[in-house]
Amino acid sequence: MKLSPKLELAGVSLRDMTEADVPAVEALERRLFPVDAWPLQMFFDELSQPETRRYVVAEVEGQIVAYAGLMCIEPIADVQTIAxxxxxxxxxxxxAILTELIEEARRxxxxxxxxxxxxxxxxxxxLYLRFGFEQIHVRPRYYRxxxxxxxxxxxxxxxxSTEGANA
Structure with a gap:
């Protein structure tokens, strides 16, 4: 996956998430979203559907520092998670991760x-506004x-344009 030279110099690598990554990703999920964390099995379930899903992780020195996922069922793609x-x-x-998900949606x-x-x-x-997203609705009290x-x-x-990727 293509990364900006700045990220490459910082030692960041972006790759597809594997089942071996799930325990580390789930631990980050619990840390970052304590109220709304996905259960461990949900990540395995998502990875088991490659025909409609794509998940990526970003690593620094072998440690996962970010993850994201996309579901795509034509004609709609939905960012499932990004952290x-x-x-x-x-x-x-x-x-970088959002750029990859948008490119995957295009593919x-x-x-x-x-x-x-x-x-x-x-x-x-x-971040989403920089990429050209617009707010279209509000779901009241959506989160727990x-x-x-x-x-x-x-x-x-x-x-x-993915100019937001350079921001």
Missing amino acids: VVPEFEGKGIGS RRAADVLLEVRADNPRAQQ DGTDALIMRLPLTEPH
């Missing part, structure tokens, strides 16, 4: 990419703690 450990935020890893001929983001997560919202979810959409029908 970067706080110590590695702001380094372009989230942008799978999706017309749109959808995602949910917490209404109280402005950092993630700004009562926080709303913002539904965002990126149309893929026209060529889209």
Whole structure:
């Protein structure tokens, strides 16, 4: 997978998630999303559906520092999850992973990419806005703690710049 020279110099590598990665990813999931963490089996279930799913991890010195997943059932792709450990935020890893998911959606001929983001997560919202996502709906009290979810959409029908990947 293509990474920016900046990330390559920082020793970041991006690759497909494997079943061997699931325990480490699930531990990060519990750390990063304590209220809404996916159960371990859910990651195995997602990886068992390669015809409609793609999951990636980012590593630094062999340690997983980010992960993300996409479900694509034409004509819609949906970002299932995306996470970067706080110590590695702001380094372009989230942008690199999101770029890869959008490219995967294009390869799978999706017309749109959808995602949910917490209404109280402005950092993630700004990332998605930089990539051209627009808010199309609000799901009130979507998360277990009562926080709303913002539904965002990126149309893929026209060529889209990935300039957000360089931000």
